Amino acid sequence: MGGPIVQVLNLSHAVEMMIAVLVGAGFGWVLERAGFGRSDNLASIFYGRDFRVLRVMFTAIATAMVGLYFLDLAGVVPVSSIGILDTYLVGQLVGGLLIGFGFIVGGWCPGTSIVGLVSGKVDALLFIGGLVGGSMLFTLGFDSFAPLQDAGAKGRVLLHEYFGVPSGAMVLAVAVFAVGAFWAVGKIEKAVRARRAVTAPQPLPVPEPERGPGSTAPAAAEGSVS
Amino acid sequence: MNDPTKRFWNPYAAGFALGLVLLASFVLTGRGLGASGTFKHLGAIVLHEASPTWAEENGNIGGFFAHPGRSSLDEWIVFLSLGAAIGGGIAVLTARRFRVETIRGPRATREQRWVLAGAGGILAGLGAQLARGCTSGQALTGGAQLALGSWVFMFSVFGGAYALAWFVRKQWI
Numbered sequence: 122m123g124g125p126i127v128q129v130l131n132l133s134h135a136v137e138m139m140i141a142v143l144v145g146a147g148f149g150w151v152l153e154r155a156g157f158g159r160s161d162n163l164a165s166i167f168y169g170r171d172f173r174v175l176r177v178m179f180t181a182i183a184t185a186m187v188g189l190y191f192l193d194l195a196g197v198v199p200v201s202s203i204g205i206l207d208t209y210l211v212g213q214l215v216g217g218l219l220i221g222f223g224f225i226v227g228g229w230c231p232g233t234s235i236v237g238l239v240s241g242k243v244d245a246l247l248f249i250g251g252l253v254g255g256s257m258l259f260t261l262g263f264d265s266f267a268p269l270q271d272a273g274a275k276g277r278v279l280l281h282e283y284f285g286v287p288s289g290a291m292v293l294a295v296a297v298f299a300v301g302a303f304w305a306v307g308k309i310e311k312a313v314r315a316r317r318a319v320t321a322p323q324p325l326p327v328p329e330p331e332r333g334p335g336s337t338a339p340a341a342a343e344g345s346v347s
Numbered sequence: 348m349n350d351p352t353k354r355f356w357n358p359y360a361a362g363f364a365l366g367l368v369l370l371a372s373f374v375l376t377g378r379g380l381g382a383s384g385t386f387k388h389l390g391a392i393v394l395h396e397a398s399p400t401w402a403e404e405n406g407n408i409g410g411f412f413a414h415p416g417r418s419s420l421d422e423w424i425v426f427l428s429l430g431a432a433i434g435g436g437i438a439v440l441t442a443r444r445f446r447v448e449t450i451r452g453p454r455a456t457r458e459q460r461w462v463l464a465g466a467g468g469i470l471a472g473l474g475a476q477l478a479r480g481c482t483s484g485q486a487l488t489g490g491a492q493l494a495l496g497s498w499v500f501m502f503s504v505f506g507g508a509y510a511l512a513w514f515v516r517k518q519w520i
Contacts, residue, residue: 125377138426140375145430147368148380148483152431153438155361160450160464162355164519167512176358177365178487184366185491189373203377206489208496209479216478217485217500220471221507224482226515227467228450228460230504231475232382232483234468235428236435241447243457244464249386251468256383257390258469259476263407270477278495291493 123192124202149236158240160228167225169313172306179299190292210273227251354442369491376423379488382431383475384424390472391419407476455518463518 123129127137155177156162165171192198224230229237229248237245259266281291355361369380391411395402403412411419439445451460475481478500480488486504489497 125373125375127376134421137376138421138423141423141426142430142433144368144372144375144380145427145432146434146437147371147430148365148427149431149434149436150438151361151364151368151434153435153442153444154356155358155365156355158435158439158444161452161519167508168516168520170520173355173358177362178482178490180359180362181365181369181487182490184363185369185373185487186493188366188370189491192370192374198374198377200492203373203492204379205492206379206480206485206494206497208494208499210496210499213478213485213496213500214503216474216476217503218507218510219474219477220481221474221504221509222511223467223469223471223474224504225467225508225511227464227471228519229464229467229471230382230482231386231471232380232431232481235382235431236439239432239436239445240439241445243447243449244451244460247461247464248468248471251465251470252383252386252472252475253390253393253468254465255469255472255474256387256476257394257472259473260387260390260394260405260407263405266477267406270479273496275495280493280495280498283495288493295493 123195123197123199125198128202148232149239152233152236153240157233158236158242160237160242160244163230163233164225164228169309172310175306176303179302183296183299186292186295190288205277205279208273208275208278209271210275212270212272212274214273215269223251223255354444365487366491369487373491378423379484379491380427381424381480381484381488382428383472383481383484384422385428386472387476388420388422388425395419452517452519454520460518463515 126132127140132140152158156173157177162171163174166174189198189200193200220230227248228244231252234245234248234252238249279288279291280295281288284291286294356364372379387408388411391402391408394405394408395412399412403409449457449460451457471481475484478485480500482504485497486501490501
């Protein structure tokens with residue numbers, strides 16, 4: 122039987138925590154090297170200028186997804202042996218919107234704010250203060266928030282189960298989607314750069330076109346700078 | 348972001364490295380990455396100090412204090428964030444990028460950024476609780492697992508940020 126090493130070797134809690142520090146160190150190291158210790162690098166995706174955030178995220182997801190797919194096939198780490206996230210459609214939709222609002226208003230998300238803090242960024246420190254405060258607000262109002270958090274509960278649903286296709290086909294589709302997104306955002310960056318070159322002295326950008334909250338990310342950026 | 352940008356990694360290379368870290372996390376511990384849980388734990392300590400009984404009976408954080416002999420911070424997510432701070436710190440120091448500053452656009456003041464950073468943190472803190480995770484705990488981890496709700500979450504994050512981007516443009520561009 123395969124599975125995560127901590128389970129297979131029945132490692133102690135202390136050793137598992139040491140592994141967590143090591144994995145976390147890799148996480149923080151890569152985020153900093155990706156440029157995510159600066160909030161302007163994170164925010165510029167939302168003005169169509171630099172899609173670094175999307176490139177890093179989609180490449181990371183595709184890499185881990187493909188790796189996990191083959192480790193599952195080989196029986197080394199069966200998907201059933203790792204902690205698959207459950208689906209709560211409404212909680213995740215509403216929570217995602219709030220994190221999106223917090224991202225563009227505050228300039229960070231929780232993970233990157235840690236790297237921002239150790240990079241000396243004062244705005245990351247204040248964002249973290251807000252994160253702690255926001256979590257406390259949720260805890261204080263837990264009885265009111267809990268129904269929303271649980272709304273749309275579906276248990277464990279994977280994309281290929283939902284669409285009724287083989288897992289390999291879904292992996293391929295996600296990879297193709299990622300490559301398509303890379304191509305599209307390259308086009309958007311070029312268009313935005315060309316427009317900025319033409320209208321550089323103009324002080325105020327025009328509003329971006331109307332977009333539903335669930336629409337695909339890259340397309341919304343093009344109109345944000347005119 | 349003029350001159351230091353040059354020394355950041357190519358985004359595809361950084362994404363590949365991040366994907367390997369995530370995969371290593373799955374293989375080693377059976378869990379993905381995350382961050383927001385740490386801030387939930389920090390807030391829980393404040394509330395527990397203020398009113399131990401109330402905190403221990405709270406449905407959201409009561410479980411953190413169920414083991415009297417063990418610190419509520421003795422948790423995987425807290426050690427992961429500690430590691431992220433260490434790894435990020437080593438990276439920023441070795442690249443000689445450490446600088447105490449407030450990042451802002453050419454039209455924004457520091458004070459505006461401070462207020463908005465705090466407000467954004469509150470929104471994200473609430474949102475991460477509602478969604479049971481953040482960009483790393485849901486979008487990256489669940490995205491690679493092909494979890495349906497995590498993909499909904501990811502598009503929701505991008506949608507929310509694009510929806511407000513125009514209104515707060517003066518702090519960035």
